[in-house]
Amino acid sequence: MLEKRLKKGDSVKVIAGKEKGKTGKILSTIAEKQRVVVEKVNLLKRHKKQDAKGKGGIVEKEGSIHVSNVMYLCSKCGTGVRIGVKIMDDGKKARVCKKCHETLDA
16 A cells, blocks of 8 residues: 555655656555656656547646655755654654654644
């Protein structure tokens, strides 16, 4: 299963593959396949059949990439970092940056 460390809306940096070095937000996660869809990363061209309105042609959309090829982009550090889990005083779990120890969940 997909780790609970990366969520929809998180900023990530691609660390491996043909898109290495690019950054973007997570649009969706695919837990069964351990993959994420990142905006403007791994763009694929799809041929769309013309519909009743006459709209069709070649459409670009984002493809998924494996979760091991992305790292969370910490806003304080400014780099890709690992994420840890810290148990707060009230018993809830919160995600924490392993480099600067900043709490990621508000």
